[in-house]
Amino acid sequence: MLEQPAIEAKKVFKSFKTVQAVKGVDLQIERGHFVAILGPNGAGKTTLVEMIEGIQTPDSGEIKVLGKTWKNHSAELHREIGLCLQDTRFIDKLRVIETLRLFGSFYGLHNDRVEEVIDLVGLDEKRRAYVVNLSGGQKQRLAIGLSLLNKPAILLLDEPTTGLDPNARREIWAILNRMKEESNATLLLTTHYMEEAEQLCDYVIIMDQGIILKEGTKNELLGEKKSLDDLFIDLTGRHLNE
Amino acid sequence: MSNRLRARQLGLLIASNFREIVREPGVLFWGIGFPILMSLGLGIAFTKKPNEIRKIAVVTPFEMVLKDTVVVSDKHLGSTTFIFEKMSWDNALVLLKRGNFNLILDQKDGQLQYHFDPMNPDAQLCFLKLSRMFQGKPEILPENAGQIQPLTVSGTRYIDFFIPGILSMGVMMSCMWGLSYGLIDKRSKKLLRRMVATPMKKSYFLLSMITVRIGMNFVESLLLVLFAWLAFGINIHVSLPALLLIFMAGNFAFAGLAVLVSSRTANTEVGNGFINAIVFPMMIMSGIFFSYHNFPDWAIPVIKLLPLTMLADGVRSIFIEGAGLFQVAQPILILTALGTLLFSAGLKVFRWY
Numbered sequence: 111m112l113e114q115p116a117i118e119a120k121k122v123f124k125s126f127k128t129v130q131a132v133k134g135v136d137l138q139i140e141r142g143h144f145v146a147i148l149g150p151n152g153a154g155k156t157t158l159v160e161m162i163e164g165i166q167t168p169d170s171g172e173i174k175v176l177g178k179t180w181k182n183h184s185a186e187l188h189r190e191i192g193l194c195l196q197d198t199r200f201i202d203k204l205r206v207i208e209t210l211r212l213f214g215s216f217y218g219l220h221n222d223r224v225e226e227v228i229d230l231v232g233l234d235e236k237r238r239a240y241v242v243n244l245s246g247g248q249k250q251r252l253a254i255g256l257s258l259l260n261k262p263a264i265l266l267l268d269e270p271t272t273g274l275d276p277n278a279r280r281e282i283w284a285i286l287n288r289m290k291e292e293s294n295a296t297l298l299l300t301t302h303y304m305e306e307a308e309q310l311c312d313y314v315i316i317m318d319q320g321i322i323l324k325e326g327t328k329n330e331l332l333g334e335k336k337s338l339d340d341l342f343i344d345l346t347g348r349h350l351n352e
Numbered sequence: 353m354s355n356r357l358r359a360r361q362l363g364l365l366i367a368s369n370f371r372e373i374v375r376e377p378g379v380l381f382w383g384i385g386f387p388i389l390m391s392l393g394l395g396i397a398f399t400k401k402p403n404e405i406r407k408i409a410v411v412t413p414f415e416m417v418l419k420d421t422v423v424v425s426d427k428h429l430g431s432t433t434f435i436f437e438k439m440s441w442d443n444a445l446v447l448l449k450r451g452n453f454n455l456i457l458d459q460k461d462g463q464l465q466y467h468f469d470p471m472n473p474d475a476q477l478c479f480l481k482l483s484r485m486f487q488g489k490p491e492i493l494p495e496n497a498g499q500i501q502p503l504t505v506s507g508t509r510y511i512d513f514f515i516p517g518i519l520s521m522g523v524m525m526s527c528m529w530g531l532s533y534g535l536i537d538k539r540s541k542k543l544l545r546r547m548v549a550t551p552m553k554k555s556y557f558l559l560s561m562i563t564v565r566i567g568m569n570f571v572e573s574l575l576l577v578l579f580a581w582l583a584f585g586i587n588i589h590v591s592l593p594a595l596l597l598i599f600m601a602g603n604f605a606f607a608g609l610a611v612l613v614s615s616r617t618a619n620t621e622v623g624n625g626f627i628n629a630i631v632f633p634m635m636i637m638s639g640i641f642f643s644y645h646n647f648p649d650w651a652i653p654v655i656k657l658l659p660l661t662m663l664a665d666g667v668r669s670i671f672i673e674g675a676g677l678f679q680v681a682q683p684i685l686i687l688t689a690l691g692t693l694l695f696s697a698g699l700k701v702f703r704w705y
Binding site: 163165185188189191193195197198199200201202203204208211212213215216217218240256260 | 353354357360361364365367371372375376542543545547548549551552
């Protein structure tokens with residue numbers, strides 16, 4: 111029997127009051143692939159990821175994760191998914207190690223996995239620090255660590271490096287590249303940084319105004335273009351960061 | 353997940369919530385230190401002093417010869433010292449408005465005139481004592497006024513009335529701010545959303561918050577009662593089962609209310625408004641600082657239905673009247689039912705993100 115794709119979306123629409131955020135998106139992401147959804151603010155990236163994550167329901171169309179819909183399978187899917195949101199704040203006066211242990215307990219994990227993760231995200235020296243005292247980059251590394259605790263089959267990262275300085279951003283990329291080498295997880299990343307998409311992902315989906323403009327491997331997309339930004343200008347007449 | 357792992361999850365959630373509270377010094381001060389300081393302040397302020405001082409502004413020109421200080425006394429009512437100060441009418445009026453003086457005295461056509469707010473009981477009493485003194489009767493009580501038999505039984509002082517009230521108010525405030533605001537804050541930080549993206553048992557999360565809050569309320573209340581016993585000698589020989597059950601029922605009612613109030617919004621300012629709209633009317637009307645029988649008769653049946661009134665009246669009857677479990681069974685049952693109802697309604701509409 112053929113293995114189901116990691117993520118599959120068919121003719122997905124989603125509106126909020128007067129805004130149509132996602133307009134008929136079709137998407138298929140195979141297992142083990144690292145995929146970026148690239149687009150400016152308001153492109154519909156976050157809404158699409160929220161539907162994949164199961165916290166929004168499409169107005170029409172269907173989304174399957176590991177071959178299952180969220181309805182009736184939420185408990186199983188939560189075990190298979192790791193999630194990292196843009197600027198999530200954790201409990202300020204909890205230590206790094208305590209936060210990891212708490213989230214580990216949600217998956218029934220023991221402290222040995224927590225130790226592995228604290229090492230993976232390079233927070234060993236900060237294990238006793240309160241979350242509130244971490245820098246922006248360290249907080250985001252903690253967020254990535256929490257999303258990796260359950261060795262997820264699918265990792266969803268919503269703008270994981272937005273607002274971070276270049277050094278902190280490179281540290282996050284290093285963690286994710288290491289994960290790419292060591293596991294068979296699927297990664298879906300939303301970003302408006304071209305460099306991030308280029309660094310981490312082998313497949314890029316370009317979205318704007320709720321639709322997919324173009325998708326493919328970097329080489330397929332770039333063709334004659336120098337960069338993904340050039341391609342985006344070509345497709346929309348605007349820069350990605352506008 | 354095995355039962356052992358589930359128990360570990362609940363244990364870590366409880367530990368996290370507990371650490372979040374105790375590692376914040378401000379929370380400890382406002383939760384424990386502030387009610388004790390308030391009871392100390394109000395206890396001292398409302399304890400009858402053996403010598404009351406009343407200041408009288410005397411408007412010049414004043415023909416009668418007055419000493420600067422006159423003391424009138426009674427063996428039961430204590431003494432009152434009147435301090436007279438001469439000044440202009442304008443100055444006297446300003447100082448009366450500021451509360452520096454209790455009454456203004458002047459003379460017109462040889463007649464004494466007393467100026468004060470006749471609706472103010474303290475000013476009324478001051479006038480009665482003062483006018484009697486000017487009639488040449490330095491004793492406070494008129495002749496044939498009957499005999500005073502001072503009450504010496506415990507529970508009749510203001511502090512005896514106040515401590516059960518502030519204990520009940522502490523439960524309400526702690527649940528409403530600690531639970532409601534805590535949940536709204538966690539939702540606004542996307543922490544709730546992040547947590548429900550895991551297989552965490554949602555009921556454990558709320559249960560852990562409520563458990564920690566009730567535990568903290570228990571410690572806060574225990575310290576408050578201990579302090580009131582040591583500082584003011586309040587009665588602590590009370591029915592412990594009745595006190596514990598009504599305390600738990602009150603906590604449960606306010607925890608349910610807190611979950612309902614915090615069930616939807618992710619905006620802390622809106623949450624602030626909701627919480628204030630609920631706690632302020634109860635704080636004023638439920639007989640915490642003064643008896644709700646000061647309100648009009650038509651309002652009293654409504655006030656008695658408020659959860660804070662039920663809790664405060666129940667706790668007060670245990671401390672002051674020596675009520676047992678049977679006497680407070682009704683508020684215990686109503687508060688428990690109310691908590692169940694509000695908690696169920698809150699869970700039904702609760703938004704995790």
